[in-house]
Amino acid sequence: MANPMADAFLNQIELFLVGALDLQEAETLRAHLASGCASCQRALAETARMLRALPAAWLSATASPAAVAPPAMKQRLLHSIKNDLPVTAPPEHQVWKNWPDQSSQVSSLAALLTVPANEGMWEETGINGITTKRLFVDKKNDSVTMLVRMPPGASYPRHHHGGVEQCYVLEGDIRVGDLVFHAGDYQCAVADSIHGVQSTENGCLLFIISSLHDEVLAA
Numbered sequence: 001m002a003n004p005m006a007d008a009f010l011n012q013i014e015l016f017l018v019g020a021l022d023l024q025e026a027e028t029l030r031a032h033l034a035s036g037c038a039s040c041q042r043a044l045a046e047t048a049r050m051l052r053a054l055p056a057a058w059l060s061a062t063a064s065p066a067a068v069a070p071p072a073m074k075q076r077l078l079h080s081i082k083n084d085l086p087v088t089a090p091p092e093h094q095v096w097k098n099w100p101d102q103s104s105q106v107s108s109l110a111a112l113l114t115v116p117a118n119e120g121m122w123e124e125t126g127i128n129g130i131t132t133k134r135l136f137v138d139k140k141n142d143s144v145t146m147l148v149r150m151p152p153g154a155s156y157p158r159h160h161h162g163g164v165e166q167c168y169v170l171e172g173d174i175r176v177g178d179l180v181f182h183a184g185d186y187q188c189a190v191a192d193s194i195h196g197v198q199s200t201e202n203g204c205l206l207f208i209i210s211s212l213h214d215e216v217l218a219a
Contacts, residue, residue: 013043034126095123095132097212101139128154142213148206150174155199162213165189172204 122131129151136145169185
């Protein structure tokens with residue numbers, strides 16, 4: 001049975017890639033792609049391949065002058081067409097940036113915030129099956145406390161730290177460069193530092209305290 005919602009998103013793929021969607025439409029489509037819709041992701045890849053076969057000058061001339069999609073998306077697409085590189089829509093991996101502030105819940109000494117092990121929601125980050133569970137968000141102090149689960153073989157891209165990041169390995173293994181951490185190991189990254197790709201061979205569960213202003217970097 002046809003899915004009218006999915007069909008609507010499919011009809012927006014071409015406009016999205018050439019930057020002709022308005023900001024709200026583009027953000028909605030990005031969220032849909034990040035949700036893992038296989039048909040839309042296939043359409044995205046197929047449309048990107050077709051666009052790569054077109055002259056870059058044509059694409060620039062036909063893109064809507066009123067488009068307000070992020071300039072980085074247009075530049076990435078044009079670069080891809082020129083160099084025959086694959087194009088994917090970058091989902092917002094850092095879902096914790098949208099979590100609500102909870103500092104008011106523990107604003108007094110008597111207040112306690114409890115997250116039982118069997119409660120709370122694991123959320124998809126949109127990258128390699130990695131999921132995260134919110135524990136505490138303190139926007140005033142630019143801090144988020146969370147659990148991060150990475151399945152076997154998964155990796156998380158390079159990123160810039162907006163503040164201090166603390167990571168404690170609860171289960172499994174995680175590699176950063178030449179270093180491999182296991183359960184019980186701890187690492188602290190200072191503000192304004194850059195973390196290389198983090199990968200895991202057997203999967204891992206991490207306890208992380210980090211800034212809400214970290215940024216994923218291009219490969």
